[in-house]
Structure formats: C-alpha cells, structure tokens
Amino acid sequence: MKLLRRQIALAVTGLFLTGYTVMAADTPAAVAPAAIQHKNEIVQTETVPSLTKREKTTPAKNSRPIQIPVSEASAGTAVPVTGFISKDSGHPVTVTTGNRPAALFIASSIPGSANTAYADFTKKAYVSYHEQMNFFVIQTGRTSKIENWLKEEAFPFPVLTGDYHLYTHSLPRLLLIDKNGVLRYRLNKDLPDKDVRDAFQDTITAPVPPDAAQRQKRLDTIVKEHHARDQELRSNDAFAPLSS
Numbered sequence: 136m137k138l139l140r141r142q143i144a145l146a147v148t149g150l151f152l153t154g155y156t157v158m159a160a161d162t163p164a165a166v167a168p169a170a171i172q173h174k175n176e177i178v179q180t181e182t183v184p185s186l187t188k189r190e191k192t193t194p195a196k197n198s199r200p201i202q203i204p205v206s207e208a209s210a211g212t213a214v215p216v217t218g219f220i221s222k223d224s225g226h227p228v229t230v231t232t233g234n235r236p237a238a239l240f241i242a243s244s245i246p247g248s249a250n251t252a253y254a255d256f257t258k259k260a261y262v263s264y265h266e267q268m269n270f271f272v273i274q275t276g277r278t279s280k281i282e283n284w285l286k287e288e289a290f291p292f293p294v295l296t297g298d299y300h301l302y303t304h305s306l307p308r309l310l311l312i313d314k315n316g317v318l319r320y321r322l323n324k325d326l327p328d329k330d331v332r333d334a335f336q337d338t339i340t341a342p343v344p345p346d347a348a349q350r351q352k353r354l355d356t357i358v359k360e361h362h363a364r365d366q367e368l369r370s371n372d373a374f375a376p377l378s379s
Contacts, residue, residue, distance in 0.1 A: 211347025219297035244276025246284035253307040
C-alpha cells in the first residue's frame, strides 16, 4: 500500500513539472527596448549638425565694422589729389593745384626724432624746389604732443589733414606726386643726395617711366643696404675691445 502511494505521488509530481515546462515555452519572452538591445548604436531620426561646424553668431549691435586694410599704391600709379583739408583755413585743398607736382611730408602720429629728421629733410628739399612744386605736411595725429611739435617746427608750407593710407604704410615718409596725380617716389631720409635730386627732377620734368615701380624698389634696396651697414658697424663697435 505504501509503495502504491509513493508511485502515485511521483506521477503527480512529474505531471506538475511537465505542465510548468509547457507553460514557460508558450509564454513569449519580454523584448528589451532598442536602446538596451544595442547599446553601441544611436538611432538618428533627424539631421543633426556636425559638432565640428561653428554655430553662426550674431554680432553685437555696438561692435565695430571690420576694417579692410588699404593697399599701398605702387609707384607709377595715379592717386587721389583731393580730399585734404587745410588745417589753418578749413578749406579743401588739391595738392596739385596750379598744375604743379606735389611733395607730401606724411608725418608720424608720434612726435620724435624720426619726425624731426624727416621735417629737416623736407625743409631742405623745399628750399631747392618750392618754386617748381607744392609742399605740404599731412598731419596723422591729433594729440597735444603732435600739435605742439607742429608749432615748434613752424613749417613754411601748409599743414593738411586727410586719409593717407593709400599713399604709404611707413611713417614718416616724403612722397612725390607729379602734376598728373601719379605717385612717383616714396623718399627715405637716408637716401644719398644724388638719388634725392634725381627723384625730384624726374617728378618735375619727366613723364612717368614704364619702370617706375622698379625705380622705387631700387631706392628701397639702397636704403636697406645702408641700414644693414650701419647695423653691422654698431654691432662691431659694441663688441670691440676697449683700448688700454
């Protein structure tokens, strides 16, 4: 009898386990979300701008407009001869007035030894050529120091104000413009006297040569070589042994 009961219990247990297995097989497994199934994949549903692209920014209302540098006019090209104002009278001035060439001393905005040296250079040329050319000083600074410097120099020719950037980027400098408004030379104060005289004579009497730009480059080379020699001499003097 006990054996029969034991067999019946085992049979019931087997049926129960078989039913559980069938139920588990018939029940669908839970599906994980896509983000969990594929951790390394990002599903993109819309266009995303590249992170390397810069976002457009709106400039501030009070920001200054970008100023594009003005290119320096080459020797042999026409330049404006109007647009200047006389410092004394306040009237507009044409630098080639009277159908004459013009010498423009464009002063630096910082008064100093360079300005003074070019002032002397220009005054010396004025003595020789003022009957054949118009001479002017172009003021580029408005500080009290530059105003005092102009008064001390007491130039024998007019002081003008106006935009000078097209004429030269190196200040101070002496420019020669022929009667037709063509820029002929930018003169450095360290040029030999003969080259200075030739430049004035060319501007006053000769038509624009086809090699005007090359002539200016030749003068620039002369000045660079002169400065290089001076620099070498100063270096040699600095390391020269002291005499006993």
